[in-house]
């Protein structure tokens with residue numbers, strides 16, 4: 282999919298292998314590591330990542346913070362904190378959209394041209410995957426529309442094929458709305 286000057290793709294895989302300028306971490310408020318994709322990123326980046334995260338002092342839900350990537354192929358990690366799904370009445374959708382929007386904004390302000398996202402909040406935080414896919418795709422499409430030259434490459438890295446199918450459909454819809 283092409284939106285503006287940006288190539289946008291969905292793949293199944295391990296985000297720690299993405300050699301993009303930045304990968305996004307689905308972190309928790311402490312930024313001190315956890316399970317799932319967070320644990321995988323910290324393991325692959327090495328202990329210096331945790332040391333830098335300690336200097337940040339946490340991150341509110343829906344916002345994002347940037348660190349270096351250390352031993353990862355990615356140069357930077359953008360840590361964002363997705364909402365825990367609580368039925369949908371606690372602002373979860375806006376908070377999730379904020380994760381994508383703030384991550385892209387940070388990347389743009391650091392002149393990073395390529396970025397990979399996991400399916401934020403769809404693991405332990407239990408956000409329904411089909412809704413999460415729609416929100417993720419709409420948030421990215423809207424950022425790309427606002428600044429069509431900012432990125433060369435945006436990649437959604439899903440951990441299993443069923444999630445990839447949902448994100449592919451959502452990206453197609455969002456990119457079509459965008460034309």
Ligand code: ADP
Nearest residue numbers: 295296307317318321399402403404405406440
């Ligand atoms: P959250 O707490 O935001 O739900 P999780 O890490 O539990 O974060 O899950 C977020 C998503 O990341 C899930 O869909 C999970 O399957 C996926 N995931 C876990 N490990 C990886 C990985 N190494 N690369 C890409 N995605 C991953």
